[in-house]
Amino acid sequence: MKDIKPKLIGLFKEGYCTPQIARIAKRMKEPATTIHYNIKRMEEENVIRTYKAVFDYKKINEGFCTFVLINLSPDEYGNPEKIAKELAKYPQIESIDICTGDCEMILKVRAKDQEEYYNLIKNVISRRGVIKIKTLTSLKQIKTEFVETE
Amino acid sequence: MKDIKPKLIGLFKEGYCTPQIARIAKRMKEPATTIHYNIKRMEEENVIRTYKAVFDYKKINEGFCTFVLINLSPDEYGNPEKIAKELAKYPQIESIDICTGDCEMILKVRAKDQEEYYNLIKNVISRRGVIKIKTLTSLKQIKTEFVETE
DNA sequence: AGATAAATTGCATAATATTCAATTATTTAT
DNA sequence: ATAAATAATTGAATATTATGCAATTTATCT
Structure with missing residues (x-):
């Protein structure tokens, strides 16, 4: 048997x-041609970035979801984007935003469990320039990616 | 000229x-039939919730993005989901999670600008049971919905 | 090992996207 | 205000693609 599911999930994420x-x-x-024309235009103008799937993350072993508030050391204020772009490579990280307020960066992370999350914190998120990390753990997700989750 | 774009955006969000x-x-x-079979199974098992578009939110007038940390009054601890599900109706709210940590609920919100966001805070998010709101404003989005942005 | 169920596959068909050319609407320049 | 140019809409024809089905292979269970 071929292990098709994980590959599909990978492709569908993006x-x-x-x-x-x-x-x-x-x-x-409306006529299909009209819809087609309008959609293609939005694609050309990059209004639409991509078409992708939304999952029941518990069912794909990504049931442990957190928001990570990150403070950077003042030397890194100049280019938080450098760190952000490195973090973006990790498939567990759903979103990365540079922020104002109590923190300089906020991540949304989906891991299999607390252990996988802990390893991500240790090995990826903690690094030179990151001086403080605060985790908010999601106990229940009501809506994600604009989709209500029942 | 028909105003097709906004309707398309609405449909594509979900x-x-x-x-x-x-x-x-x-x-x-792999043969297309094999892929087809596997995808259909994931759909039946509700592993895949939906297929949707991801936008350049600046280009669809949703350039003002925030994370909203919400504290509930102790009387509401019993069913935060009631409030969450009412909030879920609003199309500006991308995600809603019930949390542990410094807050009981965290929202990701996309509005046109600060003014639209302010109105959402006043009219929707502030309500009986919500005793404290803290906003973290996104200055720059590096990744969203698992998709790297430019 | 044999029986039963699940997954894979090729082929045929149905459904859908896409192309193209023509028409209509909108914007721009004079 | 009018003409010219550009952009949007549309129907008909074609090219792609998904889907249904039956056969075969692979996995699972007793």
Whole structure:
């Protein structure tokens, strides 16, 4: 048996999906060509970045979700983006934002469990320039990526 | 001229997309029927919740992004989900999580600008049961919904 | 090991996206 | 205000792609 599921999940996290033009056309009561034209324009203008899947993360072994508030040392204030872009490579990190307020950076992280998260903190997130980390653990997700999770 | 764009954005936020089976099959060097079978199974098992678009939010008038840390009054600790589910109706709210740590609930919000966000705080997020709100404003988004942004 | 269920696959067909050319609407320049 | 140019809409034809089905292989259970 081939282990297709993990590969599919990988591809679907960032793309490999496409709009359902016929269904949209029916729903909006417009010709499919009109819908097609408008969508292609939005793609060309980069209004739409990608089409992707949203998962039940518990079911794909990413049930442990946290928000990580990060403080940087003053020497790093100049280019927080350098650190951010390195972190972006890690597939457990759903989002990265440079912030104002109590912290300079906020991550949303999805790991298998507390242990995997701990390793991520130890090996990836803790690094020169990061002087403080505060974790808020999600106990229950009501909505994610604009999708209500029942 | 028809105003198709906003309607498309609404549909694409939560669905109206579908996997590109042929492209995945080519990429993974497997027969399309095999890919099809595996995807359908993941859909039936609700491993995949939906297929959707990811936007350049600045370009769709949702450039003002914040994380909102919410404290609830002790009387509401019993069912934070009630409030959460009411908030979930609002399309500006990308995610809602019930948390441990410094707050009981954390939202990710995308509004047009500070003014629209202010109105959301006043009219929607502030309500009986919410005793404290702290906003962290995103200055720059490096990654969102698992997708690196530019 | 044999029986049962699950997964993989090729082929045929149905559904869908895409191209193209023509028409209509909108914007720009004079 | 009008003409010219550009952008958006559309239907019909075609090219791609998903899907259903039956056969085969692989895995699971007793």
